Amino acid sequence: MSTSMSLEKMAEWAFIIFVMIAVIAGLVVGYMHWPDSGTDTATITSTDTWITLIMLILGVIVGLVSITAKEVTSFLMASIALIVTRVGVEVWKPLDIDWLANGILYYFAEGMLNYIVAFVAPAAVIIAIKQVYTLAKTK
DSSP: OHHHHHHHHHHHHHHHHHHHHHHHHHHHHHHHHHHHGOOOOOHHHHHHHHHHHHHHHHHHHHHHHHHGGGGGGHHHHHHHEEEEEEESSTTGGGGOOOTTTTHHHHHHHHHHHHHHHHHHHHHHHHHHHHHHHHHHHHO
C-alpha cells in the first residue's frame, strides 16, 4: 500500500511540476513574442518548437502513468475546456492594449495557455483511448 501511495504522490508532484514548467515557459516565450522584446523571429520559432515538443512528451508521460481511473472524467472535462479555449476565439485579446502593461499581459496569457494545452492534449488523447478501450472491453 505504501508503494502505491508513494507512486501516486510522485505522479501528483510530477503533474504539478509539469504545469509549472508550462507556465514559466509561457511567460518566457510570451515575453519573446511581445513586440517590444526585440527577439528575432527565428529565435522565437526555435524556442517555441522545442518547448512545445517537451510539453508534448511530458503530456504523453502523464497520460500513460499519472491519471487514475477515478480522475478520468474530471481530467478529460478540464482538458476539453482548455483545448476549446485555446482553439476558440482569442479570449486574451482584450489584454493586448497599450495602456494595460503595454500589451505584454496578452503575450504572457497566450504563451501559458499554449503550453498548458500542449501538455494536456496528448495526455487527454491517451486517457480517452484508454477509456474507450475499457468501455469496449466491458461490453
